[in-house]
Amino acid sequence: MPRPRKSPAKTEIRPVDRAFYERSPQRVARELLGKVLVRKTGRRLLTGRVVEVEAYLGEADPAAHSAAGRTERNAVLFGPPGYAYIYFIYGNHYCLNVSCEPEGHAGGVLFRALEPLSGIEEMAKARGVTIGGEKDLIKLTSGPGRLCEAFCITRARDNGRDLTSPGESLWIGDDGYEARSVVVTARIGITKAASHPLRYLLAGNRFVSGRKNILPI
């Protein structure tokens, strides 16, 4: 049967299932591009499209938090796939990851930037900025610390949360968007294993974080 020519007013977002995350961080990272992060607070719905992520490979990756083995902080990375690992960094910011690989094997994907889709007023309020133009819109969720602030994500609130269920106040869904051209570069902000091509982004997307395009690989 023919699909309507115009997209419906409300786009259906289907949850991404756990099997999706039970794979290597590289594969999960690549395929997470274009998915939607959803935050449900009261009757407000905040959504943002994933436009930039990084893969962290577990105990074999010197840059990963799991490199030195399991601790209280990084336990989620060693648990089952599809759960939120949130850490606090530089005394100021939270960052969101989703656990990958089968249970017992560490690995995760860091969310580095989103393109705001809905709930922009709420995000601006959470970020403490006023939206005057395009530049202000970009400041909402362009960066791992920024997107957590916009979505009110904290370790106390969300660490260990199941990201596969729409019953949760934070989850990841698929609205049918397909990532077209993907660029892979070195990861940002790390000193160990800094040259590996493990950062994935949607080519040309305005909401990607950081300066220009750092050495595409």
Added chain:
DNA sequence: ATATCGATTATCT
């Protein structure tokens, strides 16, 4: 436009 720097604290050595 890019470069450098200070803030601020949980976590680990």
Added chain:
DNA sequence: GATAATCGATATG
């Protein structure tokens, strides 16, 4: 006691 998967402000060309 040192470090850190960042951000925003300030300085400089």
